[in-house]
Amino acid sequence: MKLPRDSAHADVSPTLFFSPPIRSDDASRELVSTTLEPEGVGPEATTPSVFFVGAGPGDPDLLTVRALKLLGGADVVLYDALVSDDVLGLIKRGAKRIAVGKRAGAPCIAQSDINRMLVRLARPGRRLIRLKGGDPLIFARLGEEIAALEAAGVPFEIIPGVTAASAAAAAAGISLTTRGQARRVQFATAHARAGEELALDWRSLADDKATTVFYMAREAAALIAGRLMAHGLGARTPVLLMSDVSRPTQMRLRACLCELQPAVDRFPPGVPLIIIVGDATAAASIAAHPHSEARAAIRG
Amino acid sequence: MKLPRDSAHADVSPTLFFSPPIRSDDASRELVSTTLEPEGVGPEATTPSVFFVGAGPGDPDLLTVRALKLLGGADVVLYDALVSDDVLGLIKRGAKRIAVGKRAGAPCIAQSDINRMLVRLARPGRRLIRLKGGDPLIFARLGEEIAALEAAGVPFEIIPGVTAASAAAAAAGISLTTRGQARRVQFATAHARAGEELALDWRSLADDKATTVFYMAREAAALIAGRLMAHGLGARTPVLLMSDVSRPTQMRLRACLCELQPAVDRFPPGVPLIIIVGDATAAASIAAHPHSEARAAIRG
Known part of the structure; x- marks a missing residue:
């Protein structure tokens, strides 16, 4: 899980090598890496409540294996208009599907509304999937949705996709x-x-x-x-x-x-x-x- | 299957809209698209002999579903040093594996040798997989291997990956x-x-x-x-x-x-x-x- 972000990196101390940009809160200083060790042993894992999943370009065979598994175990899926019907067909039967795409036929849903929906629907133990066409890291407005989750303290995970x-x-x-x-x-x-x-x-x-x-x-x-x-x-x-x-x-x-x-x-x-x-x-x-x-x- | 490439696109006729760059051989003019129709109906499909497959960053769950299927049905796999052991473990048992990575421990294999190996090993009906770390479209020297296959008339297919x-x-x-x-x-x-x-x-x-x-x-x-x-x-x-x-x-x-x-x-x-x-x-x-x-x- 990530800490709340800020943008005060201009104040970074020149004596702190390898540090993250300095944040205003003291807690964030704990993030300074003093030893560089493989992350597989990290003890601080938190189970995510929201999964940002790349749906790829459309062909379900171009989904990642991980995306396929997550869709098969979903409880709630918020999906964009660019996600193909073939990919939507892989969502677990009985899962709640919510179209939030700008071209979904429904009245236009504002980004701020999507952000709020994610926070409201996220719940420990519930597999809430935010399904985005292509790769969620590229032109998917992921940053705005992440910021909303971080502000609310909701842990998340991102699954990259084929762009x-x-x-x-x-x-x-x-x-x-x-x-x-x-x-x-x-x-x-x-x-x-x-x-x-x-x-x-x-x-x-x-x-x-x-x-x-x-x-x-x-x-x-x-x-x-x-x-x-x-x-x-x-x-x-x-x-x-x-x-x-x-x-x-x-x-x-x-x-x-x-x-x-x-x-x-x-x-x-x-x-x-x-x-x-x-x-x-x-x-x-x-x-x-x-x-x-x-x-x-x-x-x- | 693609036709041999050339780079004479500077000679393109200004009266030909939507044409591919003009090539020196007449046959290539047939590629000029006069009608734009969905490709699903294309009759000219050729079964590929070589599959360029993106192995993704390392976690086998970040393979595409298609890559996973292809590895499970492979006859021969030429793989790079950046492909993870976990991904290599998904190759069909009995398939011939050939390490061609620059860091594979073996004496350095030149790109031209890899190109030649691909052409030599390709055979109709044989599932020859060229497995590249990450996304084969990005910094994987795919173009050079494609050019060799095209020159030899070997059909191929590319499966993108997570970069x-x-x-x-x-x-x-x-x-x-x-x-x-x-x-x-x-x-x-x-x-x-x-x-x-x-x-x-x-x-x-x-x-x-x-x-x-x-x-x-x-x-x-x-x-x-x-x-x-x-x-x-x-x-x-x-x-x-x-x-x-x-x-x-x-x-x-x-x-x-x-x-x-x-x-x-x-x-x-x-x-x-x-x-x-x-x-x-x-x-x-x-x-x-x-x-x-x-x-x-x-x-x-």
Whole structure:
């Protein structure tokens, strides 16, 4: 279990090596590590009440084994709109399911409401699962939900998942990195708060030696293309677009950066898009991939 | 199955929307997508001969379900040094196992030899698995092995995995992104070719609005800290260091950027280190995490 956070790390003492950033409360000083020992022997374990679980891109076979086990033993599951029906089908029968996704059809649920629900529903001995599409560590607003639990003293555990970028590259038969060419891979969310401009470090994103992935990129596609080219990325830079990665409805297109918006327009309205920019995508296959058929062959 | 790649995308015709980058061979033009349809109906599937499988960070529960199934049905497995013994234990009994890791104790195996082995060992009907630590899409030199298979006409499939950065953040109870604060997460490898200087875009990496993860960062730690500070990142920027993520031997430390090298020196020699830089790490717990105990409670 984690202690409440604060952000007073600017006050850290220069004489304290290896210390965590200094916190205002004395208790937190106990966290200073004086010896570095494997964590397997740690005696302070607390049974979590909330499990943040990555649902992966959609194919239940891309769940982690741990996620699968947890879903099979769930008491209550709060899930996002991006979680696939196939994954939802693995939740224990009789478990209470609560859709909290912005696109779930129900009236929009505010993040603050989700935070409160988690705290209210958490109970020792109850397996409360917060199920998030993809990887909960990446663009899943995990931090806000963690902060609410910490403030309420509710212990939690996080189970990482396969993020959409990796699943997209895998399905297209390419790597996100290339030795000597793309030594950096970066993920950005193209989703801005309502009424705000998309404030991204375009200079860093427009790097022809990196692979750059934009999540939730549909609305901002024209802006992305324009800004990247304005910051020096070539108009012919190859781009891979994918929707419904790893699902039977998966679609993909290749385009050049200067054709990004018309490429986006060819996807059905509403499907979430992932856009991967960079030379690493040049080799992506847009022919049908053996993924699903191969799976059928290897099963059983 | 993918067609052989080339890099002649600079010649792409501006009149061809949604086309893949133009290739020198005519056959590749057939890849141009004229209609965008769900891929589940694709008729051109080929049964793969080689499966690139992500082994995840080490805990077998962080394997994907698909990886677990494939290991249980393997005929031949070529595996890296970073794959944990617990994961290797899931390989089908009787399968041929070949260690090709640089740290496998055996004489160093060159990448070109691994490429050749894959082509030589691949056979229709044989389940040849190339098992890579973490996520094969990220810093796993997947592209070079794919290129060799494509050149030989060997069909393959890629199964993504949980990458060390996500597993590290999950174990430390933090998110890699923070709404309004870390809108970008970037992964870089700090491993340079022998005799070469580490050529990274330090200006992009030194962004206090991003979370920056360095893989294989042990040797270059002092260089990383120096360059990031020289490019404007504050000396007090919080850093999280972790080794053996998700394994019983997992260790972690928090430090500030200016203390990175002495922090690295506290880890045992030889263990691979991941270094996460940025304000998102400020809240990381370095107390024992309930991970393993909680697992015991939820099992069975």
